[in-house]
Amino acid sequence: MKQPADVDLSITLCGVRLPNPFVLASGILGTSETLLEKAARLGAGAVTAKSAGLHPRAGHENPIVVDWGGGLINAVGLPNPGAHREAEVLAEAKARLAPLGVPLIASIFGGTPEEFAEVARIVLAARPDILEVNISCPNVHDEYGEPFAASCAGAVSVVEAVRPLCPIPLFVKLAPNVPNVGRIAADVVAAGADGITAINTMPGMVIDVESGRPVLTNRSGGLSGPALKPIAVRCVYEIAQAVPDVPIIGTGGVTTGNDAAEMIMAGATAVGVGSAVYYRGLDLFRPLCEELAAVVRHHGAKRVEQLRGLAHRSHGVPWKENKL
Numbered sequence: 001m002k003q004p005a006d007v008d009l010s011i012t013l014c015g016v017r018l019p020n021p022f023v024l025a026s027g028i029l030g031t032s033e034t035l036l037e038k039a040a041r042l043g044a045g046a047v048t049a050k051s052a053g054l055h056p057r058a059g060h061e062n063p064i065v066v067d068w069g070g071g072l073i074n075a076v077g078l079p080n081p082g083a084h085r086e087a088e089v090l091a092e093a094k095a096r097l098a099p100l101g102v103p104l105i106a107s108i109f110g111g112t113p114e115e116f117a118e119v120a121r122i123v124l125a126a127r128p129d130i131l132e133v134n135i136s137c138p139n140v141h142d143e144y145g146e147p148f149a150a151s152c153a154g155a156v157s158v159v160e161a162v163r164p165l166c167p168i169p170l171f172v173k174l175a176p177n178v179p180n181v182g183r184i185a186a187d188v189v190a191a192g193a194d195g196i197t198a199i200n201t202m203p204g205m206v207i208d209v210e211s212g213r214p215v216l217t218n219r220s221g222g223l224s225g226p227a228l229k230p231i232a233v234r235c236v237y238e239i240a241q242a243v244p245d246v247p248i249i250g251t252g253g254v255t256t257g258n259d260a261a262e263m264i265m266a267g268a269t270a271v272g273v274g275s276a277v278y279y280r281g282l283d284l285f286r287p288l289c290e291e292l293a294a295v296v297r298h299h300g301a302k303r304v305e306q307l308r309g310l311a312h313r314s315h316g317v318p319w320k321e322n323k324l
């Protein structure tokens with residue numbers, strides 16, 4: 001992909017090179033080798049497949065995604081073809097992406113740590129570049145079915161199960177609705193995670209006052225898009241404080257290059273893009289690169305990497321003097 005000539009937007013995540021920091025987020029285009037390839041050809045720096053579990057799942061009935069004005073709310077119910085079919089699709093996607101220099105991130109979920117390990121073993125045969133564990137799914141052993149992402153112990157149990165059989169960078173996708181996201185990040189890194197994706201959607205509900213019914217068949221769902229951005233930026237900032245040397249894919253509400261710069265200044269290395277595909281179309285990656293390059297230029301920098309963590313350096317510095 002043609003890059004802005006005077007600004008280097010390339011980054012690396014645990015040794016995996018991305019031509020630019022924009023990562024298609026999980027679940028946005030499903031796991032279709034054709035759509036993942038299309039996102040890469042349209043300028044995505046990396047692409048994430050939809051989360052796959054062990055067995056095929058149909059997901060919830062419509063309506064499953066609703067634009068409520070401040071962003072999206074979704075409860076799709078993790079539809080997926082099951083791990084074995086997923087591995088076939090990922091292998092085809094990898095074959096198409098490799099010549100483009102765009103890494104493939106596989107995403108998995110499970111109901112127990114053992115199930116995560118089983119799904120990981122199956123999809124790793126497709127040789128993705130990075131494995132992301134989506135721990136926002138209910139832990140079936142928990143009395144209340146709380147997600148693994150809700151506690152340090154739950155999150156760590158998944159990493160301990162998957163790490164020994166994962167020879168590639170392992171990213172853990174964290175949830176925003178926890179009291180101390182930095183502590184969970186520190187614990188999963190201590191358990192062997194190489195990177196963090198932050199954040200998944202925020203639980204919410206939207207009610208249609210005409211009918212008096214929740215807008216989703218599942219009633220509640222996950223908020224994404226613009227309403228999520230300040231929550232995501234805060235989470236990324238706290239994670240970067242907790243694990244400063246660990247790469248973060250900052251995800252949540254990024255719609256413009258300015259939003260991406262915020263994420264990077266909060267401490268992200270790469271930036272996830274999900275709902276913005278709905279708002280701007282799949283050909284948004286090149287404009288996003290141009291917009292981010294303009295911010296890099298504005299700061300008198302040459303590499304996007306130079307913006308990383310800038311907000312952490314601003315403690316006690318008068319705002320006009322917070323320069324690179």
Ligand SMILES: Cc1cc2nc3c(=O)[nH]c(=O)nc-3n(C[C@H](O)[C@H](O)[C@H](O)COP(=O)(O)O)c2cc1C
Binds near residue numbers: 026065074134272275
């Ligand atoms: C329709 C939809 C489906 C999603 N499916 C998944 C999924 O399968 N796995 C996952 O880890 N995140 C999933 N997400 C969450 C996104 O990857 C992302 O973390 C979240 O939407 C916040 O980013 P955004 O504001 O850029 O959309 C989904 C989001 C949406 C809107």
